[in-house]
Amino acid sequence: MDESTRSRSAEGRAQAGPDNETGAPQPLSDLAALAxxxxxxxxxxxxxxxxxxxxDVEALGVDLLTAACGMPTSR
Incomplete structure (x- = not known):
């Protein structure tokens, strides 16, 4: 998150888990703590x-998690 995003008041934020192109993990627990x-x-x-x-939703500290049934079985 850039500094302007950190300083704004917000009701909610959304963040992807692993990047859909590279698979790189995101610092979700850090982002949840910041939110x-x-x-x-x-x-x-x-x-x-x-x-x-x-x-593990609780370990990540996220409040809501979105998933879909089609992606886990696709290759």
Whole structure:
């Protein structure tokens, strides 16, 4: 997040889990902590992750997690 995003008040943020092109993991627990510091919720788009890696919503600290049934079985 850039500095202008950090300083704004927000009700919620959304962040993808692993990058859909490179597979690079995102610092979701850090982003969740930052969102919570500012009174915001964090939704994680985990479509690329579910079925491929372990996804522990509580450990990540995200408030909402989105997944889809088609992606985990596609190659």
């Amino acid at each position: 919570h510091e500012h009174g915001a919720l964090l939704r994680c788009d985990a479509v690329q992750a579910v079925g491929k890696i372990t996804v």
